[in-house]
Amino acid sequence: MSDGKPRLVIVGTGWAGFYIAQYIDTNQYAVTSISPRRTSAYTPLLASAACGLFNFYLAEEPVRSKSRSAQKFIKANVLDVNFNAKTVHCAPAFDDDPELSQQEFDIEYDILVLAPGCVPNTFNTPGVSEHALFMKNVSDAMAVRKLFFDLLEKASLPNTPPSKVRSLLHIAIVGGGPTGIELTAELDDLAKRELRDLYPEVADQIHISIYDVAPHILSAYDKKLYEYANESLTRRRVAIETNSTIERVDREAIYLKDKGRVEYGMLIWATGNKHIPLIEQLASQTRQTTKGLRRILTNDHLRVLKPPVSDKDNHNDPEAYECVFALGDAADMLNRSLPTTAEVAVQKAKYLVNYLNHHHHQPSVISASEAVAPFKYQQKSLVSYLGAHDGVIEGRKSENGNSRDGEGWTGRSAWLAWRSGSLLWTRSWRNRVMILLTWVVNWVGGKEIARM
Incomplete structure (x- = not known):
């Protein structure tokens, strides 16, 4: 006491x-x-x-x-x-x-x-701990932004050869779950919008690849939805490499079991x-x-x-x-x-x-504790952003796995549901107000993404 x-x-x-x-x-x-x-x-x-x-x-x-x-x-x-x-x-x-x-x-x-x-979980893959970035906290997010802009500046140097530009601007994301997919969506939006004005010489060279050992991305979703997500991202020229096993990683490349050496500029590890x-x-x-x-x-x-x-x-x-x-x-x-x-x-x-x-x-x-009611989990709808104001929502399911809200839905309404989650996840009223104000400022004047 x-x-x-x-x-x-x-x-x-x-x-x-x-x-x-x-x-x-x-x-x-x-x-x-x-x-x-x-x-x-x-x-x-x-x-x-x-x-x-x-x-x-x-x-x-x-x-x-x-x-x-x-x-x-x-x-x-x-x-x-x-x-x-x-x-x-x-x-x-x-x-x-x-x-x-x-x-x-x-x-x-x-x-x-x-x-x-x-x-x-790096799955004991050699080189991952030393060379990959993760997304578990704000320090990780800051490291992603800093490295991304460093790569853009390196690619913009007048003496950087075209082959090097392509490898510098290859973003390899390992993990096809919600974290990896949503990060892909946000980075792709950024590349196709603000960066076209900030880095007109190299922005179109940015390309993103998703690697996953599973046979498809967003495996927690129903087949109709993960197939939709695959098609949506592919249309945006995101390379989706499923059934991929990464054997090791070094400072410049990942080594795939079936494809060998693939160079990258930034490697983000978003697995389990x-x-x-x-x-x-x-x-x-x-x-x-x-x-x-x-x-x-x-x-x-x-x-x-x-x-x-x-x-x-x-x-x-x-x-x-x-x-x-x-x-x-x-x-x-x-x-x-x-x-x-x-x-x-x-x-x-x-x-x-x-x-x-x-x-x-x-x-x-x-x-x-047996004198009170046991814990009961209430499954809520799964939501993921795919980029370009598109997304997927999985209908809520009961404990036996049956759907309570139909098969889910896609498109702009799914994106709005996902974006509004930014306000629901934070439990501080101060943060909610600031997020809303930032959205308004971004809508009026664009993102100040280059300011570190």
Whole structure:
């Protein structure tokens, strides 16, 4: 206890952790957030920010805020959890100060929320970590914009040969999911509009390729929609290379299993997720998934499950830790697997905040949790932007996979739905106002994309 309040420790400040930190009742809990990053990114907005649709600061929210001054924030990585002693073991997260990073410490908790997120999955492809860019936070989006304009300036030099111009302006995007497709759409819009005036000599040399090991892009969508997306992007001269296996990467080229060496100017890695070291560290203390992405398993009240004692235990009601919850990309529910999306993370966070805020005076209920209704995920429509005011929307589906809204739709209405999501994703009224104002200014005077 701290000042008579239960100590609530939140590990991670992504979609799930940051939502809980925003809306938990600090009159009832002494809240501490632990994360290596002092900001929380609105990941669906990163591609738009990278391409100049609005300022970078609108795509993230500071963890420290005047409205949350009652909470503590610790910039650190959580290395381990002692569930018996109710402590989390941490190390300061400062890459530029390795000596400080060795000064580890423990934080005590009464209630623990594990939402540490994931990292990009490179699939151990040689050279990716050293040469590719990612899209997980605002620093990544800034790196994409800076490199893109550096490439344009290099291509514009009078002594750059035409063959070099083409390789410099080849943007290779690995990953045909929503992140890769939406970034492709925003970059292609930028190339076909503003850059034609800013870089008239080389803008038409910009070409984008999408590489994916899967047989088609946007695999989460129905066949009709992913085929439409493929046709729409192909018409815009985006090269879609499915069934592609990248064997290695160097500073100037990717090496495909079937096509050999392909030069690029910018490589963006937008594939799946990989667990962070903490999840592996907790493998002996928690029940975890055995296939695909390694994730901590919870019951349907989001309580972390203890590992099975025997094979028989796998078929009985699993035992859960008291007052320990897990959500976000690093967690999944036993026998009810859900995707690693922002929507899932936020819905779980809303459930947990409501649960904790309403039962703070009943420790036995928080400890047991079976006294309240289980978490139920409400599938919302999937929306992706394809560029040129075009998009696809997947109809919402029930838990059995049947469509509740028909087969979805395409075109300008889908683009408007996707664009309006920029306002819905951000939870700050200040950011919403600034995004709207930026749109108006861009519509009147064009983007100031070249201003860094």
